[in-house]
Amino acid sequence: MITEIVSFDRTPGMDRAEMVRDAAGTFDRWTDFPGLVRKMFMRDPDTLATKGIYLWETLEDANKGHDEAWLERAEAHWGNRPTLERYDCFLILENPGGKITECAEG
Numbered sequence: 001m002i003t004e005i006v007s008f009d010r011t012p013g014m015d016r017a018e019m020v021r022d023a024a025g026t027f028d029r030w031t032d033f034p035g036l037v038r039k040m041f042m043r044d045p046d047t048l049a050t051k052g053i054y055l056w057e058t059l060e061d062a063n064k065g066h067d068e069a070w071l072e073r074a075e076a077h078w079g080n081r082p083t084l085e086r087y088d089c090f091l092i093l094e095n096p097g098g099k100i101t102e103c104a105e106g
Contacts, residue, residue, distance in 0.1 A: 001037070001089040002056040002106035006066065008074065008082040009048040019043055019050070035061025055089065059106045062086060 010019060023041045030039050037055040044050075056062040066084055075081040092101040 001092075001103040002054075002059050002062050003087045003089040004052075004054040004056060004062050004066070005085040005087075006052040006054065006082045007085070008050055008078050009080050010043070010050050010078065012048065014048075016043070016045070030065075033065060036065060056106065059086065062106075 014022070019041075030036060035057040037057060038053075039055075040053040042051045042053065054062065054065070056065070066082075071081060088106055089103050090105070092103060093099070094101070
């Protein structure tokens with residue numbers, strides 16, 4: 001599996017409620033997107049820093065989700081180009097219950 005961190009800055013003056021509405025506007029794209037296991041939306045409450053955390057089945061799936069066309073649309077929408085960090089997620093611990101999943105290499 002691949003854990004991907006997508007980082008960008010939000011529009012100055014955008015409050016949390018606006019961020020929630022903006023993020024919710026992406027649900028149609030990401031719901032049932034092939035290979036996407038989980039997506040989380042995060043922000044630093046004191047800055048404009050915003051992150052999307054994605055868990056993908058494979059690197060190929062991540063590449064399809066965040067291809068050049070997506071990066072260009074994101075840059076046009078937020079005014080800055082997101083950066084992508086990708087990691088091989090090899091082990092997951094889930095609570096409650098402590099379920100442990102060893103992941104295949106992404």
